[in-house]
Amino acid sequence: MFDALLGNPIISAILVVIAVPIVLVGYIVVVERVVGLFRRTTAGRVRPWLWLAPALVFLGVFLVYPTISTILRSFQNRRGDAFVGVENYQWFFTQPDTLIALRNNVLWVIFLPLLVVGLGLLVAVLVDRVRFEGAAKTVIFLPLAISFVAAGVIWRFMYDLNPDIGTLNAAVTGVGGEPRAWLVEQPQNNLFLIIVGVWLLTGFAMVILSAGLKGISTELLEAARVDGANELQVFRKIIFPLLLPTIAVIGTTIIIYALKTFDVVYTMTNGNFNTDVIANSMYQQLFNNGQPGRAAAIAVILFLAIVPVMIVNIRRFQQQEAVR
Amino acid sequence: MASQRSRMRRLSALLGMAALVAACSGGGQSAAPGGESAAPPPAGESPMASAPAGSPGAGTSFQCENVGGEVSVVGSWTGSEEDSFRAMIAPWEECSGATVNYTGSRDLAAQLTTGIASGTLPDVAGLPGPGLMKEWYDQGALKPLSFVNFDEYAANTPPGFADAGKAADGNLLGIFTKAAVKGLIYYNTGVFTGDAPTTWDNLKSAAASAVTGDTQPWCIGVESGAASGWPGTDWIEDILLRQAGPDVYDAWVNGTQAWSSPEVKAAFETFGEAVAGAHGGSNYIVTTNFGRAANPMFEDPPGCLFHHQASFITDFFKNEAGAADGDFDFFVMPDIDPTYTGAITTAGDLFGMFNDTPQAQSLIQYLLTAEAQQIWVERGGFISMNKNVPIEAYPDDTSRRSAELLQAASTAKFDGSDLMPNAMNQAFFEAIVAFVQNPGDIDTILANLDTVQADAYGG
Numbered sequence: 001m002f003d004a005l006l007g008n009p010i011i012s013a014i015l016v017v018i019a020v021p022i023v024l025v026g027y028i029v030v031v032e033r034v035v036g037l038f039r040r041t042t043a044g045r046v047r048p049w050l051w052l053a054p055a056l057v058f059l060g061v062f063l064v065y066p067t068i069s070t071i072l073r074s075f076q077n078r079r080g081d082a083f084v085g086v087e088n089y090q091w092f093f094t095q096p097d098t099l100i101a102l103r104n105n106v107l108w109v110i111f112l113p114l115l116v117v118g119l120g121l122l123v124a125v126l127v128d129r130v131r132f133e134g135a136a137k138t139v140i141f142l143p144l145a146i147s148f149v150a151a152g153v154i155w156r157f158m159y160d161l162n163p164d165i166g167t168l169n170a171a172v173t174g175v176g177g178e179p180r181a182w183l184v185e186q187p188q189n190n191l192f193l194i195i196v197g198v199w200l201l202t203g204f205a206m207v208i209l210s211a212g213l214k215g216i217s218t219e220l221l222e223a224a225r226v227d228g229a230n231e232l233q234v235f236r237k238i239i240f241p242l243l244l245p246t247i248a249v250i251g252t253t254i255i256i257y258a259l260k261t262f263d264v265v266y267t268m269t270n271g272n273f274n275t276d277v278i279a280n281s282m283y284q285q286l287f288n289n290g291q292p293g294r295a296a297a298i299a300v301i302l303f304l305a306i307v308p309v310m311i312v313n314i315r316r317f318q319q320q321e322a323v324r
Numbered sequence: 325m326a327s328q329r330s331r332m333r334r335l336s337a338l339l340g341m342a343a344l345v346a347a348c349s350g351g352g353q354s355a356a357p358g359g360e361s362a363a364p365p366p367a368g369e370s371p372m373a374s375a376p377a378g379s380p381g382a383g384t385s386f387q388c389e390n391v392g393g394e395v396s397v398v399g400s401w402t403g404s405e406e407d408s409f410r411a412m413i414a415p416w417e418e419c420s421g422a423t424v425n426y427t428g429s430r431d432l433a434a435q436l437t438t439g440i441a442s443g444t445l446p447d448v449a450g451l452p453g454p455g456l457m458k459e460w461y462d463q464g465a466l467k468p469l470s471f472v473n474f475d476e477y478a479a480n481t482p483p484g485f486a487d488a489g490k491a492a493d494g495n496l497l498g499i500f501t502k503a504a505v506k507g508l509i510y511y512n513t514g515v516f517t518g519d520a521p522t523t524w525d526n527l528k529s530a531a532a533s534a535v536t537g538d539t540q541p542w543c544i545g546v547e548s549g550a551a552s553g554w555p556g557t558d559w560i561e562d563i564l565l566r567q568a569g570p571d572v573y574d575a576w577v578n579g580t581q582a583w584s585s586p587e588v589k590a591a592f593e594t595f596g597e598a599v600a601g602a603h604g605g606s607n608y609i610v611t612t613n614f615g616r617a618a619n620p621m622f623e624d625p626p627g628c629l630f631h632h633q634a635s636f637i638t639d640f641f642k643n644e645a646g647a648a649d650g651d652f653d654f655f656v657m658p659d660i661d662p663t664y665t666g667a668i669t670t671a672g673d674l675f676g677m678f679n680d681t682p683q684a685q686s687l688i689q690y691l692l693t694a695e696a697q698q699i700w701v702e703r704g705g706f707i708s709m710n711k712n713v714p715i716e717a718y719p720d721d722t723s724r725r726s727a728e729l730l731q732a733a734s735t736a737k738f739d740g741s742d743l744m745p746n747a748m749n750q751a752f753f754e755a756i757v758a759f760v761q762n763p764g765d766i767d768t769i770l771a772n773l774d775t776v777q778a779d780a781y782g783g
Contacts, residue, residue, distance in 0.1 A: 096772070161611045181607035184761065270550045272610075272757045289747035289780070 027054065067303070074296035088297035098298075101276040105305075107190050108197070108258040108277065113251045115198045120205025121247070124213055125235065137210065141203035148200065152267030155196045159183050159268075184273050193275055196264045201257065205250050212246040213239065245320060252313040259306050278302050386689045388419035395424055395683035398435065399450035400673070402428035405705065412699045416690040422683045439678075440465045447684040451674040454488055454743050457498050460676075461491050467680045468495035469688060477692055481709045482670070482736030484570060488743060489674060498674035500709045501691050502700075505726045506634040506669040506739060507562040507657040510618065510641070513650065515539075515626045520655035524566070527630075527658055531601070534629055542602040543628035544609050545617025546756055555614045556595065556756030557741040557749075558669070559632060564591040565667045566660040570735045577740045579748070579781035583773035589766065594660070596763045603627040609760050619645040621652075632657065634671065635726065656729055666734030671742070672709060701727075747780040748773075 031050045035043045077084045092098050127136045143151065159182040160166030169179040182192045216239060224234050262279035269275045271284070278298055286295035401409045406428045413424050429435045433452040439445045440460060451457045451466075460466040474496055478486040481500065489498035509527075516534065521527035531541035546556045565573045568587035575581035576588060583589075602609060603620050604627070618637065620627025622645040631637070635654075641647040659665045675691060677684050690696050694712035701708050701717045707726045715731070718724040730736060741749045755769050 161608060181611050184607050184610055266550065270552060272552055272754060273761070284750065288750045290745075291747070 024054070070296045070299050070303075073292060074300045076293050076296075078291055078293055080292060084293070088294045089301070091294060092297055092301060097276060098278075098281055100274050101271070101278050101281045104190050104275060104277050105259060105261075107187075108194055108261050109255055111191065111194045112197050112201070112258040112261075113254040115194070116201045116205050116254050117209075117247055117251050119198065119202045120209050120250070121243070123202070123206045124209040125239070128210065128213055137203075137206065140206055143200050144203040146200065148197075148263030149267050151196055151200050152264045155199075155264075156183075156268055159192060183269055183275075186274050189269070189273055190275055193264055193268060196268070197257070197261065201254060205254070208250055209243060209246060212243050216242050245316060248316050249313065249320075252309050252316070255309050256306055256313075259302060259309070386693050388416060388690065389686070390419070390421045391682045391686055392421040393423075393681070393683050395422055395448060395681065395687050396446040397424055397426045397448045397687070398429055398432070398446040399426065399675075400429060400432050400452075401450075402430065408700045408703045408706065411703060412696055413687070413690075415699070416687060416696070420683070420686055420690075422686070424687070436460070445678040447679040447681055448675060448677055448687055451498050451676045454498070454674065454738065455746060455749075457489070457674060457676060458491055461495070461497050465678060466497055467677045468497060469499065469677060470495065471685050472496055472499065472689065472692070480692075480694070480711055482668075482711070482730050482733045485670060485672070485709070485736040485738060488672075488738035498676045499688060499692055500672040500674060501697055502673040503707045503709045503726075503730055504635055504671045505656065505707070505729050506558055506671055508633065508635060508654040509657050510621075510631045510633065510637065510652050510654045511629055512621050512626060512647075513653050515621070516629050521658050523658050523662070524660040531629055535601070536625075538625040538627065540601055540603040540628045541630060542598050543618050543621050543631045544599060544602045544760075545612030545614050546609055546760060547611055547613045551753055552610070553753035553756035554741070555617070555633065556760065557752050558634070558739070559595045559598065560588075560591050560752075560756070561669050561737075561740045562632070562657050563594045563660065564588060564740075565669060565735070565737055566657065566664055567591055567594060569661070569664045570667060570737060573737055573740065577743045579744070579777050583777060584767070584770040589770060592759060592766055592770070596759070596766070598632075599760050599763065606760050606763075610757050615640040616644050621645070622647045635722070638722075664735070666732060668729060668733045668736050669739060670730070670736045671739050745780040748776055751776040751780075 028051070031047075035047050035050065038046060073080065074088055075083050075085065077087075123136070123140055127133045130136065146154070157165055158167045159169075161169060161179055161181050163169040163173040163179050166179070166182075168182060173179055183189050220238060221234060224238055229237065260279055261277055262283065265271060265275055265277050265280050266283065271277070271280050279302065282295050282298040282302070285291040285298060399406075399409060406426070410424075410426065413426075416422075417424055427446070432450055433456060436445070436449060436452075436456075440463065445465065451460075457466065461468070468491070474486065477496075477499065485500065485503075486496075489496055489500060491497050516530075518530050521530050528541075535541060544555070544559075546553050548554055561573075564576065564587065567590060572581055572587045576583075581588065599606065599609065604612065614633070615637075618631040618633070618641060621629070621631055622641070638652070641652055642649075656668060659667075675688065677688060692710070694708070694710045697706070697708040697710050698713045698717050700706040701713050701723075702719060704719045704723070707723055707730065709730070711731050713727070715724055715727055718727055741752050744752065751773055755773050758769050759766060
């Protein structure tokens with residue numbers, strides 16, 4: 001009876017929607033009752049921890065524990081029954097395939113933030129001065145709502161070798177050129193994959209930079225213009241420095257995207273034609289090759305690569321908070 | 325719910341045992357075990373009489389006995405295929421008194437993997453492939469079919485094929501009933517009108533004489549998303565089997581034949597010749613989906629003469645290229661080295677057993693019989709593994725020719741890449757893409773595959 005009820009997806013969804021808030025509120029009520037039993041000073045010290053406890057438990061179970069067990073797993077063999085030292089890491093840094101994946105990630109980390117922030121800034125500054133600003137921003141922002149997988153599928157059509165299907169080749173043959181295999185020709189095919197990411201993320205950079213731009217006081221800009229600065233000087237000496245903290249936050253966020261990139265590569269080339277990236281190589285080791293130890297090692301390497309960027313990002317965030 | 329079902333199953337197993345005991349004590353029917361039985365069934369487990377000695381190939385020795393109870397079956401067949409399967413098992417249900425609870429599933433791998441994790445498994449199930457079959461056996465979920473008279477089963481199927489259902493330790497795990505012939509070469513009947521070539525050289529000269537500026541010998545396309553490259557693996561398998569023979573083929577599948585060995589390299593080179601003479605060039609081949617690969621064959625002027633693929637591709641001819649029945653025909657890929665004449669590659673649907681019950685044993689033995697398989701053969705859409713199903717039973721010309729190929733085969737080998745460990749298979753796919761793109765890199769590509777081979781076949 002109860003099994004059958006839980007088996008029904010609609011009923012169990014309703015149960016979850018109702019039960020989870022009840023449990024949480026119930027927890028708070030109980031905590032307050034318990035805290036009420038303490039003396040005022042002790043209560044003040046205990047209360048934050050008890051309020052934090054659910055979040056800490058969730059973080060521990062879903063973040064800290066998996067991280068530690070992944071790190072441990074990366075030092076174990078394939079079956080997970082013996083420690084093999086740094087063998088998995090050694091494997092990663094001696095395989096031609098994984099080294100190419102590493103190289104491609106470096107390409108992603110350089111080009112994706114550069115193009116996304118550059119184009120986002122350009123669009124933000126330019127549309128700031130036109131009448132149809134809203135419409136233009138909407139069009140550029142729209143791809144952000146599309147999933148990476150769907151974007152991969154869309155762009156496979158764009159890059160298709162057959163000019164009847166591939167938009168790019170239709171354009172090339174339209175002006176008398178030969179159709180080209182954009183995703184096959186190396187090494188520029190990596191750039192064509194990165195462009196898919198740029199298409200998706202430029203809107204994100206644009207809205208945030210645009211908001212930052214609106215925050216710059218017009219008096220400042222007017223004063224500069226009255227003093228004889230041309231538009232380029234205004235941009236370089238005033239707008240850009242004032243936007244720098246925003247640019248840094250966006251840049252680091254995009255760098256994290258670039259390091260984790262998976263979907264676009266998986267759906268468009270699956271790492272063929274020397275376009276593999278670290279995350280895809282991790283997926284292949286785990287799900288195709290049954291090598292959890294190696295997959296864990298790759299995950300740890302990816303994690304270590306992201307940590308410094310995260311630290312920079314958090315520092316920036318804290319500085320901004322401090323200014324406010 | 326679940327506990328109730330397992331109680332039912334235990335009860336039915338008990339009933340089955342009772343029926344078995346009754347049959348044994350009352351009938352005196354059980355014949356002496358045949359002398360050729362590969363692995364004598366454990367005492368008291370098999371209610372079936374085994375083969376009369378000295379008559380392999382003369383039909384299976386299965387005798388239906390009343391075991392009662394029920395047996396749960398999960399298979400990949402739904403819709404009209406499910407109807408045919410039910411028709412096939414109806415006579416068994418009648419004579420055994422057992423009921424078959426059949427469930428059709430689109431995704432056997434996912435359903436059975438979760439079933440193994442939760443412990444709720446069917447007695448008998450279709451298996452997604454030899455790789456997972458072996459994994460499930462190693463995990464202890466899949467039970468060995470030691471009650472099947474392997475010699476008799478192997479004698480009734482094309483030579484060499486039944487071995488693909490064995491575990492590494494030699495135990496039989498999966499049986500084949502339904503087969504498919506791979507390595508067929510399709511052509512447009514309006515373009516290629518010569519006789520089917522009997523040797524590879526014949527085929528090459530026939531192709532050479534027909535080649536014009538627009539028409540190349542081959543249409544090839546290896547793009548297939550995350551599995552890109554697999555159509556090329558079928559090419560290599562067909563070439564290697566015909567060029568180097570079944571022993572090299574088996575050693576290669578089992579990981580004891582190096583990829584950089586002269587035989588395997590020669591197979592890649594033969595494939596390379598076909599690639600060099602293929603429509604569109606290498607960039608076209610690696611970016612063209614296998615389903616659209618043959619479209620140029622039906623264009624005017626035709627882009628190519630031949631397309632190498634398994635029989636399922638005719639659906640794509642009709643839906644992708646707009647071809648109609650009669651616009652195309654096939655011949656099997658001809659011999660390359662006459663020493664190995666009649667060697668073909670095949671695929672097939674596997675059946676295995678998760679719960680060792682008398683009903684499951686009886687059903688599996690019944691499914692192997694020619695009588696059972698003939699029922700589905702006559703309904704259409706089924707190529708039987710069993711040589712004793714008469715050719716006349718096939719309702720249409722295409723399936724009749726496939727069945728003839730199977731029956732006449734001197735060696736029938738299961739799709740090699742499917743038998744390899746997953747890591748090897750995946751590397752093989754990628755190697756095909758890399759090779760088509762840069763055939764000159766063959767030594768680097770094969771050396772890389774050797775590294776994967778050394779790694780993938782371990783524990």
